Amino acid sequence: MKKYIRIAALIYVIVSVGFALFWMFTGGGKGVKGLVVEGYFYQTDAKPVMQGNHYHSKSKRTTSYTTSTLKRVLPWQWKERNENSYILDIMKGESFCGGNFTGYDGKFAQLTNAIIDPSRGQGRRGGENISEVLNQPEENEYYILQSGYFKLNCKKKIHYNFNSNSHLRQWINVLNTTVENPAYKVTYNSWTIAVKRYEYVNLYHTMTDFYNAFLVSKAFKMQPGNITILWIDGHPSGTLDTTWKTLFGPILRAGYIQQPSMFNHMIWGIMGYDSPLNMHDSKNVPYLEEFRFFFLSRHNIPTKSELNCTKLKIMFLWRRDYVAHPRNPSGSVSRKIKNEKELLDSAMKHFVGDDVFGIQIDKLDMKNQLKLIANVDILIGMHGAGLSHTLFLPKHAGLIELYPTYWSNANTHFKAMARWRNLHYLSWNNIDRTKELANKYTIVDVEAVTGLIGKMKRNICR
Known part of the structure; x- marks a missing residue:
């Protein structure tokens, strides 16, 4: 029963x-x-209500x-932090103002119930089409902050030392503390990361900003998609702007703040030049594989790629002229390859059966760039910002970096990325000055590069 x-x-x-x-x-x-x-x-881009x-x-x-x-x-699942992790080290903060201001490692800070008074800031609103601001001086794109731009309810002035070259030194100098509650009309409830961008359309330098925002998001366990990115600058619209929104959440430009506004949870973000990605001599950089997973996942790109040595994907990344910012209206770039077709034809001839192709990747949006990169086995290109995609190559992949005579191989940005990720790395340096042509074109040694591809293929598939 x-x-x-x-x-x-x-x-x-x-x-x-x-x-x-x-x-x-x-x-x-x-x-x-x-x-x-x-x-x-939690919806953060709703219109404010009274x-x-x-x-x-x-x-x-x-x-x-x-x-x-x-x-x-569904919520992003941050990996647990180990006891001896990088984040635990940098999160040893120094607090002021009853905990309303905490500085961390001289690189970033957390502010609670911070007020921004837009009447104390001057500068361009930003976001213009680049065609509207050609040849405008770079200094026109930076906000001028006056005393009282930031406000906190606190009795004493805050004294905290940020790194010597950081713009956060200026920000803390214009932070006013007052015993009276500062007046405000708009409230932002979500986490906000305040960022001052410098080389805002350069993929490498923007990648340092992306990584820094990733670090503080992880440190405070923020929910990607619900993080407001506040740009305290007046740069025009750029090709990497939408990537910020995809990775983190809504974008707010300082120039668009019309009324005194309270930010309940604000982070003064790490300056790009202070990023761990910019420390090329470091033995390692924390959480790089998690950063790769985060970046690809936020773009809905599969994070795993199986190695198939019978059909490797071999990609040449071409540097070509393009207009990226107002100070270069002709779009001229350096470190271009003159004999692209010859290189490509040689690789196709020697590596029959492999998928060999070349592309000017900056013509694609970020999602389509990542679709390619996440499956490339061998990436080949002149030293340049596009090689920042080394961060998103599969774990088994390899990078072949090319240098003209006028560019020193002491610039180890991408060699360092390959080393940090335990990827294979080879390089070629031009030593024949007669191969350097007008308009920064280089005739690359086809035989040498073809040989490096063969060596890289053996390294990957042994």
Whole structure:
């Protein structure tokens, strides 16, 4: 008898669960397709609404999504930090103002209930089409901050030492503390990372900014997609702008802040030049594989690529002229290869069966760049920002870096990336000055590079 009771109970549980799942996936029988996910997504780009004498950004704790987009909604799972990890070291902070200001490692800071007063800042709004601002001086793209641009409710002035060359020294100098609650009209409830960008359309330098934002997001366990990136600069629109939004969340330009605004959770981000990615002599850089996983996943790109030595993907990355920022209206770049077709033809001839191709990758949007890079086995190119994609190559891959005579191989940006990720690395240096042509073109030694590809293939497939 007990046996039948147990069987009946099991059948009841199965039917109940099946009914519950049916109810959830059909929107409670109302014909609404999707899942209701509670507590996983907080809307940050809603228009502020008036509450009493202040404006507040509405947050939605419950939002419906189709099952195809559920993957984007679920919380990012940061890997646990080890006891001796880099983040635990840099998170040894020095607090002031009752904990409303905490400086970390001389590189970044956390501010709670910080006010930005836009009347104390001057500069271009930014975001213009590049054609509208050709030849504008670089200094026009930087915000001038006056005393009181940042405000905190605190009795004493805050004294904290940031690194000597960091713009955060200027920011703390214009941070005013007051015993009275500063007036404000708009509230930003989500995490906000304030960033001053420098070489904002250069992939390498922007990558240092991406990585720095990734680090502080991990340190504070922020939810990607719900992080406001605040640009305190006035740069025009750039090709990498949308990547910020894809990785982290809504973008806010300082020039678009019209009224005094409170930021409940603000981070003054790490300066790009202070990034661990910029320390090329370091033995390692923390969390690089997690950064790769994060970057690819946020673009919905598969993170695994199987090695197939019968058909390697061999990609030449071409540097060609293109207009990227106002100070170079002709779009002229250096370190270009004159004999691209000859290089490509030789590789195709010697590596029959492999997938050999060349591309000017900056003509693609970031997602399509990553689709290619995440499956490339051998990447070949002149030293340049595009080789920052070394960070997203498969774990078994290799980089072949080329240098003209006028560019020193002491520039180890990408050799360091390969070393940090335990990738294979080879290089070629031109030593024949007669092969350097006008407009920064170089005739590359076809035989030498073809030989390096063969050596790299043996290294990868042995």
